[in-house]
Structures are given as C-alpha cells and as structure tokens.
Amino acid sequence: MALIDALRDITGPANVLTGDETARYSHDWTGKYVWTPLAVVRPASREEVAAILRLCAAAGVPVVPTGGGTGLNGGTFAEGGVMLSLERMNRIREIRPASRIAVVEAGVVLSAIHDAATEHDLAFPLTFGARGSAQVGGFLSTNAGGSNVVRFGNTRALVLGVEVVLADGRVLDLMSELRKDNTGYDLRDLFIGAEGTLGVITAAVLKLVPAARAHATAMVAVPGLAVALDLLNRLQGETGGAVEAFEYLPAAYMERLARHRPDLKEPFATRYPSTLLIEIGVTAPHEAEPLADGSLPVVTRLEDTLAMAMARGEVLDATLARTEAQRAEMWAVREAAAEITFAQKPHVDTDISLPLDRMQDFLTAMTARLHALDPGADELAIAHLGDGNFHYTAFPTRDDAPLLAALRNAVAEEAVRLGGSFSAEHGIGLSKRPTMAAHKDPVALDVMARIKAALDPQGLLNPGKVLP
C-alpha cells in the first residue's frame, strides 16, 4: 500500500507497525475499546510528525495521536486510522533551574519528569496513578488533573509553552517560557485539553516549583462534607495555601479496601462515614527542620489544628504520618482506588466536578436517583475534594445496557443541575460524546465545531472524539 510505504520512507520501516505488530496499541487500558489501526507510526522528530500529517492530509486518512495509553474514555480509538505514537520523542531537552522550567518532548513519561526535576531540588507537581506510563502529549491533550490540583492547578496551569503540528503539517511554535505574554489569542490553551483533535502536541515548556522539604500528611475522620470544606479553607489560611492534597474516602471505600486489598491498613479501627487524606507540603526550612523533640513544625501545627477542630466536634479522629513509610501507607490506601473501583462488574464509573459547596447535595440526590433506577445498586464516591471532583461509581445489580446508560446520564444530569461538569479531568474521548450532545450548552458546541472546522477542515485529526 502506497501510504504505508510513504510512512516507512519518513520514519524508517522499523517504525511503521502493521497487522499483529499493532496489538499493543489496539486497545485501551480499560479493555472497553478495541480497534484495528491501519498502521502505527513512531516518528522521532517534529519534522517527521509534520511529514506524516502532510501525507495523511493529502491521502484523506485519519490520524490518531497516542501516548502512554492510560486514558479511560477511548480517546485513542483508531479503527482504520494511522496511529501516531510519540514514544520515541522522549527527550527532556533542558531543565533550567534558575528559570524553573523543563523543556520536554511529547513522549516523555510523567515520572521521568518528576525524577529529573528532583535532581535540581525542584518538582513538577502534576501527579496521578498512571504517572509511570502517561506521556506529556497525553496529559497535555487531556489537561490531566490528579491529586495536587488543589495547590498547583490542572496541567493547563503548569504549561508555559507548546509546540503543535497542525492538520496540514505546519508547525505552530508556541514554545514560550514566558510568564506574561499577550500577543494575540491564547492558542496554547486551545490545544491543551483538545484531545488531539486540533493538532498534535510535540513538545512543551513546563513550570517547575521548589521541591517540598517536608510534608505533613494525615488521615482525618470528619462528620460530613460541609465541615470538610470549612477545614480546607482554615488550613489554606493557616498554611498560606500549602494544602497539596485534600482527598475524600467514604466508609464504603474502606469496606471495599478490606475486601480487595486486605494487605493495606485501614486508617482507623472505627469505620467513619467520611475520611480525608490531607497533605501539606512545605519548602521553608523553618517549617521543615526538626524541633528539639524530633517533630517537624509543619506536622505539629497540623496536629494542633486538628486537635482544636476535634475539640469543636468538627473532626472525629485523626492520625498523622510520623515517618515517610507511614505517609506512603496512607497514599497506598488512596491510590488503590482504580483497582478497587474496577474490581466489581458491572460498574458505571464517572468523573464529575461540582461547586465546592454543592458536593453533599450531589451525593444526596444521586443516591436517591440510583435507587430509583435500581433499588439493589451500590455506589462509591471518592473525591479530590479540594477541587470539587468526584469519581462517582455506580454498581448496578445487572449488566443491562439501557440501565448503565440511564445511570451514566443520571450522574451527568445531577452534576449539571448543580452547576457542575460531567467531565472533570478524564476528558470526553469517545465514551462521553453522547453526554456532550445531551448536556453541553449548544452555543458552546457550535463554537467548538467552528474552531474544529477552521483548524482541521477535513476532520482527520482524532475523528469522532470530543465533539458530538
């Protein structure tokens, strides 16, 4: 086939995979989506990416960019298309400590950036469970969130510049490292979160921050979500905004933890209705240097705040990590979430966000709707509470497609009704397109369609994703 030969001319034959060689790229992490690509191409440079896109544009063949393959919404489904894997563009080009930036290619794995920053006593604060596989191109294209958003923002907030190859093969060089730049429209943020439908991100300039010298980490039982929000706001004031994680785990989570991961220790002997995993990071030496009794000021201060809250009845119980091992144990409990959630089938997993003060309203309304649809169904709602982001999962009693669809729709409907979003951090991909059609403002959809048509008039970039 002429196209395959032409692709081989661009990248060398070893980097154009076809047939069985594409097996590793032909399904997603969840196993829900399986496809047969025309070929998988692995370019080594932005020039090769540009040549591939020119070729595919001329041939009218769809192009689907792919990274670490850790997405959850079928965003790299590529039946009959050319998959563009940027895994060979995996160089950290530069770290400039004085300017606090990292210049990276699209195929660099997130944990490699963490390691490289650490060598300079700096940190790239974006982190989530799939950090050992997720690549720059993927986490930028989905504007990934994770556990530290409450302090450092989503991916978007951590990116200074991007390099993009457009549908027609032209290179859009926005590799700025500037903190301030107002020269026309904000094109950078248009490509971040566009899931590869407007262009292919080939490199980025990332912000780094001072590495934390110490953490105060605690598991904290609270009576409810309103009190949790008060506690978050108080801690933000007391720490100068140094709360890095504020995660919510309900009693149902601890039950499932005991069932599926008995090796992990529950934080409390009692199962409280609501447990928070709170982490505060400090870079100031005076907060991180041990006192005479060996304790850290940041830990002592968190302990004092929690003790006072306990005296007021706002905190029911609390346990603080005294060692890095105890801290790791607490995080292991939290990071078992995906495993625990996906262990029971059938399930409807969702990723919604809400106004911070409407989170309890959502849970109350959603439990009622769940049981109206399926009286025997179970549910699990864990949250990046500081961001208003619930991963709500329903476990229906039967694997019935209309029921699953009705549950998925109910979650979106309740979120939107309360001023929330039906996709907080996982993006739209293929699986949430019906939800986009049903719940996104039609004017917004029309503006998106116009932008898509303006930048990809043939509709060849990751077709069938994001837009209904």
Place this chain on the structure above:
Amino acid sequence: MALIDALRDITGPANVLTGDETARYSHDWTGKYVWTPLAVVRPASREEVAAILRLCAAAGVPVVPTGGGTGLNGGTFAEGGVMLSLERMNRIREIRPASRIAVVEAGVVLSAIHDAATEHDLAFPLTFGARGSAQVGGFLSTNAGGSNVVRFGNTRALVLGVEVVLADGRVLDLMSELRKDNTGYDLRDLFIGAEGTLGVITAAVLKLVPAARAHATAMVAVPGLAVALDLLNRLQGETGGAVEAFEYLPAAYMERLARHRPDLKEPFATRYPSTLLIEIGVTAPHEAEPLADGSLPVVTRLEDTLAMAMARGEVLDATLARTEAQRAEMWAVREAAAEITFAQKPHVDTDISLPLDRMQDFLTAMTARLHALDPGADELAIAHLGDGNFHYTAFPTRDDAPLLAALRNAVAEEAVRLGGSFSAEHGIGLSKRPTMAAHKDPVALDVMARIKAALDPQGLLNPGKVLP
C-alpha cells in the same frame, strides 16, 4: 438615523450618546488616539448587549466594547463604530466565601472587587495602578497583569468562568465556578485576552484567596539582575511561594523620581544601580502575630535572609517597612512609574517580557542599539522582575516618526531574539499591530485569523485591532 433609533429602543434614549455627548469616550488615556464614534450605547443587561449585537450584525456596523478606558494601545479606537460601554452592568452579583468566588458583571471596577472581597476577609489579588477605573470586561479582555503576577498569575489564572455575547448576538454561557472541567475546548481562555475581537464579555466568575494578614515589604539594593533572580528563587523556597511582588527600579528611576516627584522619599541615601521592591504576603497566623519585641515573624525572617545575603555581597543595602505607612511610602515610589515615564516627551514606551535569565542580556543589547540609533538618547527600564516583564522606555533626542518607529521595532526585535515577547501585559490594540505583523510567527497569525473568521465572519467586533 434608523440604527440610532433602534439602539434607543433597546437601552432607552438616555443610554445612547451621540455627538458631543460621546466626548468622554472619544479618546484614550494616553491622548495618542482620538476618534468619533457613531454612538456610545450603555446596555444594562446581557440581553440588551445581545440585542445590540444582533442589530449591528444585521446593519454591518462595527462594535467596539469599552470599559474604564485605561488601556495604553488604542484598543478602543472606534472611528465610525458603535461603542458598547458596559459601565451600567456594575453589579457584584454574589460573593460565596466558602467557595472562594465572586460573580461580577463586566462593568464592575477592579477596586470595588477588592473592597467587596475584603469584607469577607478574602482578596482578589489582581492589582495595578489603574485599579480605580479599570473594569472587569477590560482587564479580562486584555488579560491584565500588574504587580502580583509573580504569586497569583495573570488575570487568566484568576478567572473560573465568563459569559460572552458573540458577534451574532448569541450568549455563550461559560459561567462555571469549577476548578476542574474538561468538557471540550477551553473557550474561556480564548475570550480572555482577545481584546473584544471575538465576543463581548458581560460577566465573570473570579477566584478569591485568603486575605493576607501581614506583609513583609522591603527596598533592597542589589548589584545586578542575576543576583536578583537568585534572591527571588531563594525567597520563594523560604516562604513557600509567598513572594507577592518583586519589582525592579534602576538608578535612572530614582533620578527621575527626584526630579518629578520630590515629595516622595528615595529608599536609600546612596543611588544604587538596581533596587528591588520586595513584598511577601502571609495568611498564616503564626507568621503574622507580633513577637514579644513587637516584630512580625515574617518581617524578621525576611530581614535575616537579607542580612545573610548582604554578608555574601549579594545585597548591598536594604530597608524594611516597619509600619503600614512605611509600606505605603515604598509602594508610592513604585506606583509613580507611569507619571514619571510619561513626563518626558518624546518617549517610546514598551511592555516586553523575557526569559527570567535573559533580562540582563536584553538591557545590555538594548542600550547599545538605542545609542546606535540615537547617541544622545536616554532610557528607563523598570520591571515586574519576577515575571520577566520590563517596561522599557526610550527617550530619543528628537520627535521624529521614523526614529520612534525604529526604536519601537528595536525593542521588539531584541525581546523576540532572546525568546521574549513584544507585549507582556498591555496587549496589542491598534498601536502594536505593525509589531504583530513583523514579529509574530506567521503560522500563529494564520491560526488566529481562522479563529477570528470562524467567530466573527463579518469582522465587526473591534475591527482593526490585534490582528495585522
């Protein structure tokens, strides 16, 4: 005229100004631009804005949105067009302290938001000299910067949601208060910084932060810019990123201060080559409560850091504010900048940004180019140093248009050559369009033009601005 009558039907006759009534809207703050609008319309609601835009779209008449009129680049030049002043849409609709948000209309003045946030012990951290006049619609449309960007980011970083009326009069409701939302393209950031060329912003959801309980403010003399960057990075680590301002004033500034504002006190008896105005804000009670000797921990710590830096020769002199009055004195010195700069004519004022570690390179190169073009010329470069943002002004010896243009071009050329931007925070407007044509990446310009055509096909929204 039928159009004027139709406008009067929408807003009532008192809110359609023509002829001499438009005088206040017919020039910009600098006095460089003067124009005669067809009319100035002052709608009271987004529905009225929508009706006006539908009317003007049907009539093919340009619409120029205007706010507080404090822009510096002729961004509201409106010869023959309908000016849309949002000054009557000046309601702060809501402040929700637990969620840390303010919902505001486009005509609210920045300082009114400051005052309203303060009542809830919160702050809206965006601030700059024109805060008593600048309106929401204006500072969002220009993605304004100012003095606190080093800690809190540009306007873009402080906006959660926007409401926009499109060129055809449809309302795009993106009034989200969510911290995480990945439902399609980032339309919000497309309108922020678009200077009214893609739509008219009518309302916004803004982020609030805990109000600082105390500040440590100092004037610090340093030997040069490389040392200043080191000091900034050290202070960021020591304070957990609490540096709110890091401003640079050269000796030339102090000379001009003495000449034009003898009422203001210079920070030091000696005129050092480089002075920094540093401010650290703290919200933690333990940093803000006076010690036994009456001093504040945050001030004492800054003093210690500066004393150690002085011992190493990295700081030449320093003076700390012990009272709010002393702090206000220091800021008065900084905020006299516009007055001092514009006092001498002719001048070429610019607004550029640079990679943080290339700032000295720019100054060295620029001084040489200045004197090559005009050996007797003088210069003044003040900076929001923490953001890499210079306000560089050249004072040529003669008011000669080609010389002024050559100077303006030289500044842009040197900034771009060093990886910087020719417009950091003031935007493009009318005055920087030639610079856009000369120095912006042509691919980026083409993408912007496509987006403009997709959203405003008749080209009626603030025509002739931003895009060359």
